Amino acid sequence: MNKSGRGRRPGAPDTREQILGVARQRFLAEGYASVTMRSIAAQAGVDAALISYFFGSKHGLFGAALALSANPAEVLASVLPGELEGLPERVLHALLATWDDPERGAPLHVMLRAAAHDSDVARLVSEMAEREIVDRIAERLGGADARQRAAMFAAQITGLIFTRYLVQLDPIATMPVDELVRRLAPGLRAVLRPTPTRSAPRRTPR
Amino acid sequence: MNKSGRGRRPGAPDTREQILGVARQRFLAEGYASVTMRSIAAQAGVDAALISYFFGSKHGLFGAALALSANPAEVLASVLPGELEGLPERVLHALLATWDDPERGAPLHVMLRAAAHDSDVARLVSEMAEREIVDRIAERLGGADARQRAAMFAAQITGLIFTRYLVQLDPIATMPVDELVRRLAPGLRAVLRPTPTRSAPRRTPR
DNA sequence: CTCATCAATTCAGCGGTGCAGAATTGAACT
DNA sequence: AGTTCAATTCTGCACCGCTGAATTGATGAG
Numbered sequence: 095m096n097k098s099g100r101g102r103r104p105g106a107p108d109t110r111e112q113i114l115g116v117a118r119q120r121f122l123a124e125g126y127a128s129v130t131m132r133s134i135a136a137q138a139g140v141d142a143a144l145i146s147y148f149f150g151s152k153h154g155l156f157g158a159a160l161a162l163s164a165n166p167a168e169v170l171a172s173v174l175p176g177e178l179e180g181l182p183e184r185v186l187h188a189l190l191a192t193w194d195d196p197e198r199g200a201p202l203h204v205m206l207r208a209a210a211h212d213s214d215v216a217r218l219v220s221e222m223a224e225r226e227i228v229d230r231i232a233e234r235l236g237g238a239d240a241r242q243r244a245a246m247f248a249a250q251i252t253g254l255i256f257t258r259y260l261v262q263l264d265p266i267a268t269m270p271v272d273e274l275v276r277r278l279a280p281g282l283r284a285v286l287r288p289t290p291t292r293s294a295p296r297r298t299p300r
Numbered sequence: 301m302n303k304s305g306r307g308r309r310p311g312a313p314d315t316r317e318q319i320l321g322v323a324r325q326r327f328l329a330e331g332y333a334s335v336t337m338r339s340i341a342a343q344a345g346v347d348a349a350l351i352s353y354f355f356g357s358k359h360g361l362f363g364a365a366l367a368l369s370a371n372p373a374e375v376l377a378s379v380l381p382g383e384l385e386g387l388p389e390r391v392l393h394a395l396l397a398t399w400d401d402p403e404r405g406a407p408l409h410v411m412l413r414a415a416a417h418d419s420d421v422a423r424l425v426s427e428m429a430e431r432e433i434v435d436r437i438a439e440r441l442g443g444a445d446a447r448q449r450a451a452m453f454a455a456q457i458t459g460l461i462f463t464r465y466l467v468q469l470d471p472i473a474t475m476p477v478d479e480l481v482r483r484l485a486p487g488l489r490a491v492l493r494p495t496p497t498r499s500a501p502r503r504t505p506r
Numbered sequence: 507c508t509c510a511t512c513a514a515t516t517c518a519g520c521g522g523t524g525c526a527g528a529a530t531t532g533a534a535c536t
Numbered sequence: 537a538g539t540t541c542a543a544t545t546c547t548g549c550a551c552c553g554c555t556g557a558a559t560t561g562a563t564g565a566g
Contacts (some may be wrong), residue, residue: 102532102543131524141545148523209467220467222491246473246483253459257451261415261426263434266451277452281487306559307518337553349514352554
């Protein structure tokens with residue numbers, strides 16, 4: 095009789111997966127800091143120490159829970175092909191559609207927040223973004239300084255995300271999607287263009 | 301004799317200011333979350349409860365400590381006058397000079413991190429940025445949608461800061477100042493330009 | 507000059523957190 | 537049948553932010 099409740103459970107319950115599921119849902123809904131290990135454990139019907147056992151730490155759990163998240167690479171991949179000139183508009187539309195939807199936007203949302211909060215997570219997110227976003231765009235662009243131009247592109251996108259969703263800076267946070275796209279696209283196009291290294295062929299408005 | 305150490309201290313020691321000083325230094329050096337009230341109190345030679353008494357909460361202390369921080373408004377004000385066309389370069393140079401210097405860059409650094417971590421702080425930072433940055437730029441720009449254009453400008457700047465300093469995304473984090481300015485300025489100029497409301501004179505080839 | 511009032515200060519403690527270690531239990535492999 | 541090991545819970549530590557009561561000094565009223 096398992097009187098004390100201790101010890102391994104009978105059968106083959108995949109407790110680990112269940113914890114992951116609960117953690118994922120909670121983290122996405124409530125962020126990182128305000129979700130406690132104890133509450134996750136309780137909701138998963140498990141002792142809190144088990145989480146440490148499986149994932150080492152709260153960080154570990156967070157990383158594992160968000161790893162299986164819908165990654166933005168897919169969204170990007172779906173808009174990358176096509177004419178280069180219209181790329182900014184396509185990316186902006188896809189991005190805003192994703193992030194404005196609480197369901198799909200939350201993962202990235204939470205990841206960025208956690209990245210700002212915790213430098214370990216920051217490195218993780220940074221590497222991910224570098225590999226899955228900057229490199230992809232650079233690949234699509236081609237050319238000598240493609241990586242640099244892609245990075246500028248990414249920086250602008252990041253700025254949009256941070257101001258609209260994290261800090262909610264007005265009037266960016268309240269601006270309708272169409273206007274945002276219209277206003278930001280020219281800037282994105284500008285940084286995508288190959289830059290003249292130095293005193294290049296002047297391109298005066300013709 | 302003050303045997304128990306309790307009670308008001310003799311003289312007129314400005315304990316409040318001293319706490320503020322210590323808090324400021326610690327927050328700027330180590331961020332928000334990892335600095336504990338107890339440690340600040342200890343360093344200030346004071347009981348931790350006194351902080352709650354004076355500032356209400358850790359948030360309160362943080363806000364009060366960073367309020368007297370060198371605000372970016374000054375930097376901005378010094379580069380706002382002058383020809384509009386060169387504004388992006390001036391802002392970028394001033395900004396990068398400030399943030400690359402650990403001493404002067406730290407306050408903003410910490411504020412952004414804290415904003416991402418804590419939604420109360422986020423609101424605070426957001427309002428500050430709106431008032432002291434967006435509105436100033438808008439004022440300088442003039443025109444109907446000056447506020448909107450200024451916001452786009454601010455978003456791009458924020459993206460630069462976030463990627464270069466907080467997340468340290470390569471190759472932005474490692475790029476020399478000159479190259480950053482050269483690559484980003486066109487994008488900034490583009491969003492500053494008055495946008496044609498609708499089906500504007502096409503500028504694209506053909 | 508005295509005395510009540512009030513601000514400043516410390517102490518003790520509450521409920522909460524992440525995490526480590528020991529103890530228990532079941533499954534799996536000799 | 538016995539050993540080994542992974543999974544699980546219990547206990548408890550050190551720390552956190554914050555609160556309420558107790559103490560002390562300054563200060564103004566009479």
